[in-house]
Amino acid sequence: KDIINRFKMPTVLGLGIIILGIASGVFLVVREQAFVSKASPNFIAQNINVTNISDTEAAISWQTADSATSFITFGQQSPDEQTVLDDRDTKTPQPHSLHYVTLKNLLPKTTYQYKIISGKISSEINKFTTASPISKMGFQPVIGTILDNSKAVEEAIAYLSIANAATLSALVKNSGNFLIPLAQIRKSDLSDSFPLTGDTIGKLTIISGFGETSVLFKMNKGLPPISLGEKIYVLSFFSLA
Secondary structure (H helix, E strand, O other): OHHHHHHOOOHHHHHHHHHHHHHHHHHHHHHHHHHHHHHHHHHOOEEEEEEOOOOOOEEEEEEEEEEEEEEEEEEOOOOOOEEEEOOOOOOOOOEEEEEEEEEOOOOOOOEEEEEEEEOOEEOOOEEEEOOOOOOOOOOOOEEEEEEEOOEEOOOEEEEEEOOOEOOEEEEEOOOOEEEEOOOOOEEOOOOOEOOOOOOOEEEEEEEEOOEEEEEEEEOOOOOOOEEOOOEEEOOOOEEOO
16 A cells, blocks of 8 residues: 555645646647638638540649649549649649649549649539540630730730630649640530531639639630730730720
C-alpha cells in the first residue's frame, strides 16, 4: 500500500492535468477549424463548366477566388481512377485562379465521374457523357487576341456559345491568343454535328481574373483584338462599349 500510495497523484492535481489537456486539445481543434474555415472558401471550385465534349475528349474548367493548386480525378466506375493536371502544368500542380483540364483518350458514349481537388478541398462527384463519333466539318477555327490595357492577357478562358449548339472553349495562351476548333461542333444534345453556316451568330465570352468580355459575331467575320471590359458586336465591326 505504501508503494502504491507513493505513485498516486493528489486528486486536485490529477483533475488539473486532465482539464489542461482537454483545454489544449479544444484550442488546437478550434484553431485548425478556424484556419480551414478561413482558407477553404477561397479554394472552392466555382463556375464549373464541361465543354468541348466529343467522342474522345472533354474539357473541364472552373475558378477559385484565390490562386490554388487544382487537378481532376476521374473514371468510369469511380472518380478516383485517373488524375489529370491543368493543361498548363507538367509534373506537379501549379497555383492558378482560372483552371482548365482536358481529358483525352475517352471512350465514345460513355459516362464518366469526376471530382475537382482544389488545395485540400474535394468537390462533389459530377458526371458527363461523351458523344458518338461524327465526321469532321470544314469550318475554320475561331481565332482571337485578348488584351488588357493594350497588353496581352496572361490567364483567361474563351467560351463560344451558339444557340442549340454545344459550348466550346479554349485556354487563352500567355501571348493573349486563343483558338477554338469548329471541326466537330455538335448540337447541344451531342446527337449529331451542328449545321454551322457563315451567317451563324456566335457569342464569345472571355473570363479572366481582371474582367469579362463578350463578343457577338458571325462565323464568316474575323475578330479584331478584344479588350477586357468591352462588349463588341462584330456583325458590322463596331463596338457597343
